[in-house]
Amino acid sequence: MPYTDLRAFLSTLRQSGELVDLIRPIALQYDVAKALAKSSAADGPALMFKDNGTKFPLVAGIYGNRRRALLAFEATEETIHDRVSKAIDAPIGPIDFSGPPPCQDVVMTGDDVDLTKLPVPTYSPKDGGPYITAGIVVSEDPDTGIPDIGNYRFQLHDSRVLGVFSAPNHRFGKNMAKAIQRKVPLHGAIVIGVDPMMAFACQVQSGDASNDWFVAGGLRGEPVELTKCVTSDLKVPARAEFIIEFVVDSEDQREEGPLGEYTGYYTPAGPKPTAKVTAITHRQDAIFQGLLTGKPITENHVLKQIPFEASILRQLQTQFPTISDIAITSSGGVQVYVVIAMTPRYEGEARQAILAAMASNLHPKWVVVVDPDIDIRRSQEVEWAMSFRVKPREDVFVVDRTAAAPLDPYTDGGYSSAVGIDATRPFGAEFPDVSEVPDWRSFDLPEIERSR
Ligand SMILES: Cc1cc2nc3c(=O)[nH]c(=O)nc-3n(C[C@H](O)[C@H](O)[C@H](O)COP(=O)(O)O)c2cc1C
Structure with missing residues (x-):
């Protein structure tokens, strides 16, 4: 059975000793990142920061190592690539959630929107400010209406404005460029706290014409349940913890960055478009999510590696x-x-x-x-x-x-x-044999065990 939502995966992590609660106060500025870096260096668990100065708990590091990624996929090193490859070959379309969607248990629009009430950490000393790093953006191609989901970083500028960065070769960036060209507004939604297969589906490289909800359904083995946003027609996962609805404002460019990034270096600050937040909706007792990015290996790298390898392998194998x-x-x-x-x-x-x-x-x-x-x-x-x-x-x-x-x-x-x-060895030419002692693996040698 796939994990239905973030909470189901968190229970598995807890039972496996892969998630630990911190009930003492930990500051969102730098200390969350220090705790994550320390746990990661010790190959330790994901962390739930319960007392972070806001009313919402913050969980981070849930995909912080390969072991937890395999738990998420319910796979082993031996089965993982096959598991992902087969799922990509068997896409499953989304369905509409019936009944009131949990992600809209609480709805805040207009003056009630206040991003500063969320537990958004500042990770590295030179970062331009607090960053939402575990957000999944839903946006649609303005020409075709095809939805895309992908991870994108957001800097918190003020209570209703976020800074946006998308590489031009990523689909959110392409959708923004098309919207500017066509002079139409681009709506988006940042989805925070979903079941693990949806998180990994964001990183499957499936081409600009693919509908990512089908990819996520394939990985889950069950349809994704979607519901309509409250301030746009975009559809979002009904069981997500938080949804931050926004419109991109490419005229109002503000200084975004620096941010310690997956290359291991700070990316410089520069003017970038903003996201004007139109609504924040969340579940009852919602859990916010953080993610440390920086010098490899961080959660960012773990999230990308399995889907990237499986999908690029498939692309190359066609030829x-x-x-x-x-x-x-x-x-x-x-x-x-x-x-x-x-x-x-x-x-x-x-x-x-x-x-x-x-x-x-x-x-x-x-x-x-x-x-x-x-x-x-x-x-x-x-x-x-x-x-x-x-x-x-x-x-x-x-x-x-x-x-x-x-x-x-x-x-x-x-x-x-x-x-x-x-x-590779030269094609069709003689090449020396590899000199390796044969059959040593099965050779009986109890003496070395005794000497240990
Ligand atoms: C945690 C995380 C954060 C990311 N942040 C960004 C970002 O801010 N901007 C960006 O262009 N790509 C970012 N990426 C990379 C894209 O999410 C990734 O390449 C994805 O495959 C893009 O998919 P898409 O083109 O289908 O949207 C991030 C990846 C991860 C795992």
Whole structure:
């Protein structure tokens, strides 16, 4: 059975020792982030900050490590990619929630809207202010009406105004650009506190024509139940903890940033559009959610890695069926460093696959292709392949003037460049055998156990 809402997942986390309540006062400014960083460094649990100076509890770090991500998917390391891949192949459409939706137990509009009453942390000392980092934005393509869901950060400017940042290659950014071009308002809703499959569905790379509610339904194995917003026609998950409804104002640009981001660096401040909040609705006894982002590995990286790997693998396999696996590493922000395992079928195919990966919406800087005998999740093995299966003059190439990953701190403005490394054995040529002692795994050697 899928988790119906955030609360169902929190009970599983609690039962598994993966969620701990903090009942003493913890400050939203910096101390929440310190607690999260400390728990993460100790491979500790997610944290529920009950006394944070507001009337709402704040839970954070719920996808803070791979173990909790696997609990969310109800999968193991062995089954995870297959689980996601099959779900993407079996989309399930949303249904309308019947009855009064829990996410609108409490409705605040007009003068009652006050973002400062929410437990929004300030994470890093140079951040421009408090940030909503665990928000899922619902927006629609102004031309087609196709809904998109994605994680986007929001800076709290004042009680009714948020700062907006979306990379131009992400769908919320594309929807904003279209709305400006067509001179129509863009409505949005920030959804906070949902069942885990909806959270991970945001990160599935499924193309601009996909309706993300179908992707989320596929991952859940059951339809998402939606309800209409109170100040727009957008539909949002009925069992969410909070919904913040807004209209984008691209004329009223305000300084947004800096924010310590997933690259491990602060992104500089700059003028960005604002979101004018039209309503805040929430459940009875609602739980707010926070999320630490910054130098890898943070919850941001954990959220992206499984859906990114599964969906980019599927995209590449349509053209290159002998690609067996892909690693999009946390150290590369789950974006700029990609390792592919593949058995090339003809000379030059590895290079074609590298170019296809470079053309994906990841905008990577490094793409390495290795033979399938290399464990692509162990950097030591990948480095071994790059050391002894590469002739640098022949197998390494640079593609110049590629589109940059928007928050990469070291690029040539909007442009970047990308390195491809074909670390597969030369196609169709003799190559030395790997010298490895055979059958050592099954060799009987009780003496070493006794010596421990
Ligand atoms: C926690 C988190 C926060 C994110 N914040 C932003 C953001 O502020 N702006 C942005 O463009 N992308 C952000 N991303 C990346 C996008 O959510 C992600 O690439 C997503 O796949 C975009 O999907 P879409 O293009 O279908 O909306 C964030 C990702 C995560 C996991």
